[in-house]
Amino acid sequence: MHALQGRVQADVAYSELGAHLRELYARGTPIIALCAAGIVIRCVAPLLSNKGAEPPVLAVAEDGSAVVPLLGGLAGVNVMARDIAAALGVSPAITTSGELRFGTCVLNPPEGYALADPGQGKRFVSDLLAGESTRVEGDAPWLDDAQLPRSASARLAIRVTPHAWNGREDELVIHPRSVVAAVALGEASEIVARVRASLQAHGLAPLSLAALVASSEDMAHAALAEAAASLNVPLRFVEPRSADDRSSASLPHKLLNAALRIPYETLNDDHAQGVALALSPLAIDPHTIGRARGRLTVIGLGPGSADLMVPAARDALDEATDILGYETYVKMAGPLRADQRVHATDNREEMQRARHAFELASEGRSVVMVSSGDPGVFAMAAAVLEALDASDNNAWAAVELSIVPGVSAALATAAQAGAPLGHDFCMLSLSDNLKPWSIIENRLRHAAQADLVMAFYNPISRARPWQLDKALDIVREYRAADTPVVLGRDIGRPGGTLRTVTLAELHSADVDMRTMVIVGSSTTRRFSKGAQWVYTPRWYQ
Incomplete structure (x- = not known):
């Protein structure tokens, strides 16, 4: 909605x-x-x-x-x-005149079939509406109940065939996607040229191509995905049945034998061309052939508001078969479809969650890992890459991994306040769950000495109520008491609040785990004109 x-x-x-x-x-x-x-x-x-x-x-x-x-x-x-x-x-x-007259849209064949020429189709339907009759040649069960004016001797014909349309205006040609092309690895342009040449040699329409099949050992090669995209068909992978098959010149034919579980006709025997075609008597569902290359997309939801989620993240969610993440964030990612599998876990199970994502994706599924904010800022992108780095699983390495940026909490808070991050800044997590407090102190001291604006993530929790005050004591050694500090709590979510205080006024009681703390530099300014604004100039005196 x-x-x-x-x-x-x-x-x-x-x-x-x-x-x-x-x-x-x-x-x-x-x-x-x-x-x-x-x-x-x-x-x-x-x-x-x-x-x-x-x-x-x-x-x-x-x-x-x-x-x-x-x-x-x-x-x-x-x-x-x-x-x-x-x-x-x-x-x-x-x-729609044709649908009102005939009870179906002849120009909208079901999935697995494609109209050869929509322009010719419109002329064909116009002729039927003008009083012509037609005959149906080929397998077209969806037309069985249509109220078409039929005649075995009709001048017009609806032809369901994988063969290319010859341009005759008395035919409405519909192509079943009944051809599968198996290919050996090569440059994308070469693969496309070979497939098209092979289709042309057998008089087959490009629209009759149902899928491109390749060896699962070549899954990570971008040329195959590029070729499939150029041919506008799904790319599927099968495992060669033996080591001999992998290096054989007849690999494409071996792949067809491994991929197809239905009767088919092999159309060419020239193994040297690196492509083999199979023709089925019926349209083929590409999802029944081998498997797809698995995909793992790590996304950031932004600060929580749907309008601050980047479109690429929403697209990834819409296309996912499986969605993983901390339960709170998975709920924020909705709405989700009933057919999407949700794997929600506790917030501290990051590495287990990352490994599970790779296991699902290596089965050929489309997996989304959900983070809040930006996935690369104290979030799941690093955990996912750490899991991959530590693994020697070739199936994980073959997964198509991508990371979609998001609007981080620091950026969302800064935008509401004005531009406190307008000059050099750093982001620091005050949580010592994954690093010693001594390192945090050292980094705080150096950042304060360098006069950087500082954005504090994970500033305080019940388990460590003293750390924010300790961090502020360090910062106060290098910053003036009137330094502006922006406090953004649940920015982008219902009930979000924004306050600006001075460094002298700030106390740990003002902050909780859901608060972003941005401490200004020596040049950060605060003023009121229409509203209260905070910004850090782009220059130093």
């Missing part, structure tokens, strides 16, 4: 509807808008350019009396409209 900030409580808040809708639309996000259809149309109109690539967009009346599909006719918008309308007990306002 997305809603206007300050008006409706929702999972994601926005401040301006038009900009927010356009961002969602540009990212390909299906949109169900509870508002007037005209508002939605005006908001996304500047982005309308490619009918074949637009996501479903619907408008639903506030009282549930109307469901209006607006965009995404080739992305299943009418199917969504019918499902929503059925749940609401109303009729969907479907206006």
Whole structure:
């Protein structure tokens, strides 16, 4: 649920509807808008350019009396409209002529099939609406219940075939994704060229390609992922059955034998080309072939507010099969889908959590490790890398690891206060759980001597109530009593507070574990104009 900030409580808040809708639309996000259809149309109109690539967009009346599909006719918008309308007990306002006449959208084949030419498809459907009849050639069970005007002798034909369309205007060609290409390792451009040449040699359409298959030993090679992306197909990996297979010139054929559990036809025998094709009589679900390369993404939620989470972190969460993290942070990462597996743990189980993430990802799953703030600032990114560094597990090394930055607590607090981090600064954790207090004292002293602005993480806890006061005693040896200190508690979360005091006024009773403490330098200033601001100039006198 997305809603206007300050008006409706929702999972994601926005401040301006038009900009927010356009961002969602540009990212390909299906949109169900509870508002007037005209508002939605005006908001996304500047982005309308490619009918074949637009996501479903619907408008639903506030009282549930109307469901209006607006965009995404080739992305299943009418199917969504019918499902929503059925749940609401109303009729969907479907206006697509072909679907109203025939009971289905001929130009929107189900998953596993692709329309050869949407432009030709529109002309074909126009001919049917004008009174022509058609015949269906090939396996198209989703058309069995369609009210198409059929005739065995019809001039027009719907052909379901993996072979390339020859441009005939009396045919609507739909390609089943029934071809699998197994490849040996090489440069991405070479792999793509070989696959396309092989498809062309057999008269097969590129859209009939269901997946690219490679050896699991080559999983970490970026060229394979690049080639699969260029061919716009999933990349799957299988284990060669023997050591001889790994070095054999016939490796692609061996990979097909290991990957496919259904009847198929091998289309080429030229092993030297580093590619082999298999043709199935039916569309192939690529998820049944081998496994994907596992992915582990370490993300930061930001300080807690959904609008301060970077879009890449939200995308990673949306794509994840498994989500790990400290239970509090996992709850903050919602909303999550019912099919996503959540592995929430205690905050002190970081290394165990990191190892578990690699185990899941090495099985081919898409895993997200959740941190608060920025994952690389006193958070899980370092633990994940430490676990990988200490491991000799080749399967872990093959996992696609990425780290998505987030808005740290120090940056979020500084932004609300103004710009106290406007010049050189450092971040220090006052927790001695993972390092001796003597090291903390030494670093505090050097940072204070260097006149750095200091941001204190983990400033105090029940187990160590004395450490903040000890840290402040050290800082006061080098800073004036009127040095500004910013205290941000739960910034970005409900009930967050921001205060600015002086170093002389600050006491440990003012701070808890959820407080960010930013101690200014000798040049940090505090003033009031409209609001109270704190900043550190970018210059020194």
